[in-house]
Amino acid sequence: MSLDFRELSKQVYGEVHIAQTDLSLNPGVFNVLLGPTLSGKTSLMRLMAGLDQPSTGSVWFKGQNVTGIPVQRRNLAMVYQQFINFPNMSVFENIASPLRIQKLSETQLRPRVEKVAELLKLTPYMQRKPSELSGGQQQRTALARALVKGADLVLLDEPLVNLDYKLREELREELPRLFADTGATVVYATTEPHEALLMGGYTATMREGRVTQYGPTHEVFRKPHDLATAKAFSDPPLNTLNLKRTEKGFEGEQGLSLQLPPFQNVPVGEYTLGFRPHHLQIQSNGKEILELSGEVTVTEITGSESFIHLRWAEHDWVAHTRGVMHFPPGKKLELYVSPSKCLLFDDQEQLVLAQV
């Protein structure tokens, strides 16, 4: 194991920033920390870096307890939201700076700096100062510095958030590949589920100072262990519906009564049914069991897709469909969900596995 937390927690003035956490991040892979603002991503990163000390528990790296070791003595690199470079140094000197600290000679460091600059497409700008670069290039320089250092642990704290949409798309695609060959353990914090999916690798979802699940990104997305994880990993937000399991089937608000074949064996009790916006269909394909009638509140159209915001009983839902659909507010729509796409959570908000 590469990076382990054992019974780790962090309180500041009695306020819980990180609830007790046991977590082992896989070595040499791209790990995403996904959660909304203030869910503890940055706090956890600071503990990983050794910038903060945990209140209880310990941090282990490559089998060694590194809890008390200051950040200077750990071989790690960090990139932040803000574009942080040495303002009075050229791009070349910026990238070379970690190597100069390692006391590498000019002939040793030059090829390494040039190679990294090439990878990050900075070669034409080597003699410029950071202030003469665009935001994207500034962040590339910061990333190059992290990359050239050859750190064992690379912490990226929402590095793309201050960049333009298209630049973000471009760097998002490059990032996992950049670090793939270095053998470094990378941790990437983000608030956007879409970004986590694009990054691939492993994802740890966070909510209110707690890691709710950790695993291969697509597994966490498709099989969230609990409702909190499903919510943290859904954009647009997860649609939910309260159900009660009775002898006959499932019952819900507005006299809803239905059968959910994969879940017919669950015991009597209260449940929450979750389904993602792209699984909420407005056209039947003949296979759905769940049929509802919702009222349109607003329709958002991107040119290729439509986000139809709906109201059903007291719930706000979103249906994410392909194609351009103009629906006036107040229009009633028939809605379809395939039970096989549903996530069922029990009254403890834990996932109930389908009986296939």
Next chain:
Amino acid sequence: MINKTINQKAWFMVLPVLALVAFNAIIPLMTVVNYSVQETFGDNLFFWEGLKWFEEVMRSERFHDALGRQLLFTLLILLIEVPLGVGIALTMPRQGIGVTICLVLMALPLLIPWNVVGAMWNIFALPDIGLLGKMLNGVGFDYNFTQNTFWAWATVVAMDVWHWTSLVVLLCYAGLRSIPDAYYQASKIDGATSWQVFRYIQLPKMKRVLTIALLLRLMDSFMIYTEPFVLTGGGPGNSTTFLSIDLVKVALGQFDLGPAAAMSIIYFLVVLLLCWVLYTLMMRNETN
């Protein structure tokens, strides 16, 4: 837990600092406390006097007068320097070469040694040859700061304002610069007057730095010694003898170490109390 002990060890790192603080703050302070409750006639002979010196100082008219003068002086310079400083900060340019020029000009008085400030103003204000003194007399005032109490006060206050307003300006300017442009644009759009912009945007955003400026000026003005000492020597008569000047007169002039020590402690406690009151008031405002 193992980690707990590792963490606790770090406290030992504080020891050198503690020793240093003890050496340069606590030990001298204890000496003063020591003197303040005893009588000494030299030869390292001490007699226990209890709170006698404190009672004496607290009852003495001389102390009351010095304290009164001190409070008046502090009040005056705060009333002038803070609004003036805020005003200048508001009119300073926000960009261009003017910024550098203004900042350098503002910083100049702060860089001059305190005794030089006193000497400068002494020469500047001399009624017969000083520029200021000669001018004031020229326009018909009977200006003489060494003989007239009013003019002595006016000169001391003017000197302090000249010397220290820059500090308030620089702090406020830093506070103003941190306000994003969007605030000004939004207030324009909302139809706010410049007074409203000041009252609802600039002042709230300056509050923190203004608190610091006020506290600094309060403490500094209470401890003012060098400049008035060089300028007026506490005169005419005792009219500009502030607490610190009085203290030195008692301690070194008359060598009454006991009362001087008691006075120092009272002086220290008064400054501490004032700061605490002001700080709490400001912070309470902040949290509400």
Next chain:
Amino acid sequence: MSSITLKSLRHSYLQNPQSEEDYALRKIDLTWRDGGAFALLGPSGCGKTTLLNLISGLLKPSEGQILFDDSDVTSLPPDQRNIAQVFQFPVVYDTMTVYDNLAFPLRNRKLPEAELDERVQRVAKMLSMQNQLKHRASGLTAADKQKISLGRGLVRSDVNVMMFDEPLTVIDPHLKWELRSQLMRLHQQVGFTMIYVTHDQTEALTFADEVVVMYEGQIVQIGTPEELFLKPRHTFVGHFIGSPGMNILPCDWNDGGAVFAGHQISLNGNLSNPASTSKLQLGIRPEFIRLASEGIPARIQRVDDVGRYRIIKAEVGGTSLNIYANEEVEIPSDSLHLDFDPDHTHVYCDGWIHEAKGQS
């Protein structure tokens, strides 16, 4: 409320602009109708913020005119233009309550207290902030502060245009959805002319009836989200809109048709022969490439699973392209054949779309 017309608007931050490059904004002619929802979309440095500041009056244009309805406001200061604006970072008056924040613009306009109260209450209700009116503004979340900035515009009856400068930058993704749909509902309710400036295509496309795409100080296309998606007039628009953007592929012209990597590409409409000197490109969106049993052979480089769909990165004759595949599609392991939808395959000449005669 009013319509907005920009006439030959140009702006340079330099005193004496020499060349076209010195202009941050190069000649804009545009009309926005009354009561519409518009977006200005482009990467940073494209001039969209400059344009916004010209309309709000924070900047004076070097040349040209700005009309609100028929009156020329080019030389009016911001406070006389009757605009409202929401900024990137929330602007609230920290020392005031939510109520006083909302009432502030009305008090400055000397509105009678009774009418003021009625309006503030109504807007608070629209924003679902009725219960927070007595709270101090400084303690609110970023999203609530941004709602107040919006509310200070909504309370006024004299607003000609309401402008948004990347208002969701500091808002969490799940709240973005809420605020965005709330904003659209508000637009339908109050009918203000609204201009939304952003670099985020999703925000621009979902908000606006009509999007203005800007690039290097120029407007490259004005259109509905659908038009921008289906028929980008410039390769930049094709690339910028959509995620991933349009595949822009090098092609040749041969005998009245486009040839890509040695394959004849079927196109719709009768296209004239483009000038032989111009650079020819083929544009097709990942969504309009189908996996087929025959067609253009391609080799799969990588498949990215984005949960809801997958993006296949494939290579054809040294050119790589993206293909969209939804959850159901079976993807072969290494090689496949591609079929371009002729309705949505466009030819670009020197970056601009090449169209059939008689079509606009």
